[in-house]
Amino acid sequence: MSEPFQAVKVSERVYWVGAVDWNIRDFHGYQTGRGSTYNAFLVTGESNILIDTVKKPFFDEMLSRVRSVIGDAGIDCIVSNHAELDHAGALPDAVRNLGPKKILTSKMGARALHDHFGTGLDLSIVKDGESRSIGGIDFTFLETKMLHWPDSMVTYLPGDRVLFSQDGFGMHLASTERFSDEIPNEILEQEGAKYFANILLPFSPLVTKLIERIKSLDLRIDILAPDHGPIWRKDTGRMPELWAKWALQKPKAKAVIVFDSMWQSTETMAKAIAEGLVENGISARFMPLQVFHRSDVATELLDAAGFFAGSSTLNKHLLPRMADVLTYIKGLKPRNKMGAAFGSFGWSGEGSQQVHEMLESMGVEMVGAPLAARYVPDANDLESCRQLATQAATRIFEHIEDK
């Protein structure tokens, strides 16, 4: 009887044995609108080696794909490039069912795997830059600390010129197609940017260094095999090039206007700001939080120069959805932004001031004092919004020149 799930051949000795998660939409706060995949890879030949595993509930799917290649044989080794549970969750099950003699991981990977699964796993630590033969197959391991966890590393298979890049160069995208050349470019770029903006942005300087390092090592990459989304067998330099570009956070003549409103007053101010920006040649993304998710705000901010945030005041505070988004964005450490805060209020008016302080604390260059309008913005308030936008536009154009 054939296995219900089949492996997909990637190169002479590499098979994709991962799982497709069609249902996931909330990846700890990142909205994965197109689902995801957890890619695991089986290297075959003189020995059988599994590179990463999948999220625990998908173990049976992975096991079936492994069995479709090696039948009842066991595996010799598991390489754990990343200890996060979407890749290591099924590791204990894989150990029980496939009986590897060893598990290779980075030093921080060993710490993280022990902390997750106890000390029962037999771990062997590989050093940064180390080359090792596993059962007759040569591999090279490179630590990629903080891209995006301390344990992160990538594994290179020189024989087939495959780079197993764990979360690196990945994207959340469920599909029946396994290769990027079978998927429309716009989708690859959109989901790639979303992934970068939401996961890698705080580590942008390290991304730049990693890409330089890969270049200096002169690794020939025929297959780029990340742990999420499609595998690249053509144009393998494309996603790394995009990462190099995104890591610079070079701002465009674009602004994000993100806000939450109670009775459309803050929204009216947001519209006046948008009008002022557009009239002055800045393209504006209008993002009411009743509709837009925090992870879409992060994506739009990736190449924006302007960052305008608004909130009305509720019980002496900014609105909770705004606090959510600003906290999230602050953690992502966006660079090269300038902007302002705004919002309506009834009697006390703390909301726009709190937004202003949050923007300032994340290093946004403030274009002016927070704009506040009582109850409903009148013609003067709206004029102030337009003026602020006009000033901001001038500064944005100067700022873009500098960067």
Place this chain on the structure above:
Amino acid sequence: MKKYVCEVCGYVYDPAQGDEENGIAPGTSFEDLPDSWVCPMCGVGKSEFEPQE
């Protein structure tokens, strides 16, 4: 003065540079960093640092 490396994230503390964003003047040795100082990149404490080889 010796440089120290954060084991968790790879950040290198260079005494010649200090950590000015967090109020540490250039010329401050690793030993003289206050115990409350944390890695500016990943946020772990001084105990996670090792002298650079």
